Amino acid sequence: MDHLKAMQCLVRAVELGSLSAAARELALTQPTASKQVAALEKHVGARLLTRSTTTLALTEAGKRFYPKARGVLEEYAAALADVRDQAETAVGVLRVNAPVSLGVLRLNALLLAFMQQHPRIEVELVLNDRFIDLTEENVDIALRLGGPPPGNAIARHMADSPRWLVAAPTYLHAAPPLHTPADLLQGQQWLRNAWLSAGDLQLLGPAQQRMAIPASAHYRSNSSLALRDAMLHGAGLCLTPAWLVQDLLDEGRLMRVLPEWNGQPQPAWLVYPQRRYQPLRARLLLDYLARALVALPGFSAPL
Template identity: 45%
Template sequence: MDRLKAMGAFVRAVELGSLSAVAREMSTTQPTVSKLVAWLERDIGARLLERSSQRVLPTEEGARFLANAKRVLEEYEEAVAEVASGVREPRGLVRISAPVALGELRLGALMLEILSDLPHLQVELLLEDRFVDPVEERVDLTIRIGGVLPADLVARQLAVWPRYLVASPDYVRRRGRPRRPEDLAAHDYLRYAGRSDEEVRLTCADDSLVVNLPSRYRVNSAIALLNAVHSGAGIALQPCWMVDGALREGTLVRVLPRWTGPAQTAHLVYAPRRRLPARVQVVMERLLASIATW
């Protein structure tokens, strides 16, 4: 029996809480996973999992064994990666989770650049606006914009992006340009769906205020919101990385350019480990270098 494979099945069973989930992840059957864990229990002479119809939980011995099993699996992967990196460029699959808009507008192009530079690398870019736990979902790197950062994961700051009030030139011609924040109440303000309040906090060099801006149009897609601004539907706060190009080209204009909205902060989140595999390390370095300039 493959001891490393059995240890991997046990670790994932604890992390996912289900032998069936491990079986789906390993593209095998639940009885096969159960046999792997049972063999491991016989091999070390202790019961590791408490099984029920709903989920599996580690026994006291299993909880103690879990940390050591994770370390052994990580050390094996690191050893393989170290040998590989010494004889050839990084290779293998790197799984990255990111928000939809960031992936479609920016990350996709960056991933293609990385693949062009490193022909032995593979990238799986998973675009979802929900937070993807890198441990539970076997993702190497998660890009998180805003939100609470889990205390048990490593989080490295990627960038802090100011948010600008923007509109299309056509909208400004039709509706005029607001001169002060209070003027926004007379305009069509577009916002991301999900918040029930209508307050918008704006800041300039020497002042900060909150304006109440009702919105007739809310949408839970950052790209759809940007498209609405481009179409001339109204004014919206947008992060600089989404609109800098359009502002340079003149297809969008800033209104109240002295004022900005709450900044977006992006972090790179990943599971703690002593050493990242070379394939993950090289992608992380490219992300850190590139995203900070957006």
């Protein structure tokens, strides 16, 4: 048995979602692809895939074997390129992870533009708001907001987004006047992330003045998109990163409040697994995002 070909068949079946798709790409028949994976499972001594006519999934053993097999194939491709002195080809699948709001509002457009530049690269964008294990979930590149970054991966601090006090004109027209920081303590309606619903808001002002606002939120959500929409509906005042609302501020649909007072900036990190070899497709995307993130509305170079 050719172990490299069998591992390639397994890896591409996982990435493409079916053995038949992997077989077509590798110019094999579907029965041949199935036999290669079965032979690999026999050699390993464990079932790696569960298969039916419509679904394919990694077993627990497969979840451990897959990232290592993928790494072996990448190392082999790099060795061939070095020996042959050939330029590597920008081709293959990239699995990218990001927070939901940032992915929908900003990252989605960036990735589509990247794919137009590199039509042989495929991207799978996985959006969620939890910090995932990149190796366990087969993620090539993640974009993380806040910190600190995970210690078991490489993290590059690419940009910062200031946090501003923001509200809709309809809210500001009906709410108690906001002329000084003390007015923040007088009957304001606050919107906050669900996991930050308790505790004071920390603000920085002129000459590094500090102020703690005991802002008990009357509306909370675990979704930044929901909070953005609530602000637009005039539901309250929110301390929010600029990237989430910069377009709405530019359009005049939201307004900054007490602009000399701000929260701590929100850092943006590019995170990727610690591996000796990064395929060209991953290096290209990392370089592209490093340039593009800092130019997005509401972001700036790290402070």
